[in-house]
Amino acid sequence: MKNPAKTAAAYGVLTALALILSWLEAQIPVFFAVPGMKLGLANLAVVTALYFAGAPCACVVSLLRIFLVSVLFGNSAAFAYSLAGGVVSAAVMILLKRTGRFGTIAVSTAGGVAHVTAQLAVAAVLMGTSSVGWYLPVLWFAGIAAGAVIGLVSGEVCRALERWKKGGGRT
Amino acid sequence: MKNRRLRRADLVLIAALLAAGVLLSLGAVLLSRTGMTVVVRVSGSVVASYPLSEDREVEIAGADGGTNLLVIRDGGAHIEDASCPDRLCVGMGVIRRTGQSIICLPNRVVVEIAGPSGARDTDAVSE
Numbered sequence: 001m002k003n004p005a006k007t008a009a010a011y012g013v014l015t016a017l018a019l020i021l022s023w024l025e026a027q028i029p030v031f032f033a034v035p036g037m038k039l040g041l042a043n044l045a046v047v048t049a050l051y052f053a054g055a056p057c058a059c060v061v062s063l064l065r066i067f068l069v070s071v072l073f074g075n076s077a078a079f080a081y082s083l084a085g086g087v088v089s090a091a092v093m094i095l096l097k098r099t100g101r102f103g104t105i106a107v108s109t110a111g112g113v114a115h116v117t118a119q120l121a122v123a124a125v126l127m128g129t130s131s132v133g134w135y136l137p138v139l140w141f142a143g144i145a146a147g148a149v150i151g152l153v154s155g156e157v158c159r160a161l162e163r164w165k166k167g168g169g170r171t
Numbered sequence: 172m173k174n175r176r177l178r179r180a181d182l183v184l185i186a187a188l189l190a191a192g193v194l195l196s197l198g199a200v201l202l203s204r205t206g207m208t209v210v211v212r213v214s215g216s217v218v219a220s221y222p223l224s225e226d227r228e229v230e231i232a233g234a235d236g237g238t239n240l241l242v243i244r245d246g247g248a249h250i251e252d253a254s255c256p257d258r259l260c261v262g263m264g265v266i267r268r269t270g271q272s273i274i275c276l277p278n279r280v281v282v283e284i285a286g287p288s289g290a291r292d293t294d295a296v297s298e
Contacts (some may be wrong), residue, residue: 096184101178101180102178102180102181102184103176103177103178103181105176105177105181105185106177106180106181106182106184106185109184109185109188110184110188113188134199134268134269134270136195136199137192137195137196137199140191140192140195141192144185144188144189144192148185152176155176
């Protein structure tokens, strides 16, 4: 993607997608027993951005989404949680992808684990207690499961996008 | 973009994360079993503490003559019976993890699971 207009369009589309996915996830009633356990649908857009358009795009999409979501329907505490989770998981995923050894599934799985770990650390600081650490084992596995699913779907999306690009960008 | 969805390195990374999760869980289970105590407070001061590992039934003398029957069984604690009108404490069920608590407002009774050190680290601030 060397064409600046195409790059800007890709950033815009992926950020919009991340926002829509955040909204969609907020519509799902909380049915998990453990607070903080969720699928993280918006990370579909982040992982897709990382593999389709590169690390800068993933950072922009992730940070813009977190900022916009907190402005549109969030509060300051939720902002701290998502910012910590988003930044740490993006950093982990970018570093792992840079090694060139890992596909979307493994990278996204590690990102999911990094996400829950960072959020629990923030929770421990905000609430001034280490008791929240008891949630780590169950959230760790939830992060693995959610990350793997997100990575699998993102991988398919990326493959479809690559095919579409090779075909001259026509639908 | 390689055609194979899961390469060897991917599997190794995911397996390592799963293994780390199992270790974390084992660590948590071991930590939660060793020397956890049930701390009973009435009107904010500690009146009794019992090891979570020993089964027992105790009648707690709450504020204003109220009573709560505390039952510790199979590594969990719950309030079996209470003199208070709403009996919310009975409905709060079994607690077994550090930091969990049962609160009876009318009798000013707090039953809390504490770690090996006895009281929780936040108590230094809250007291």
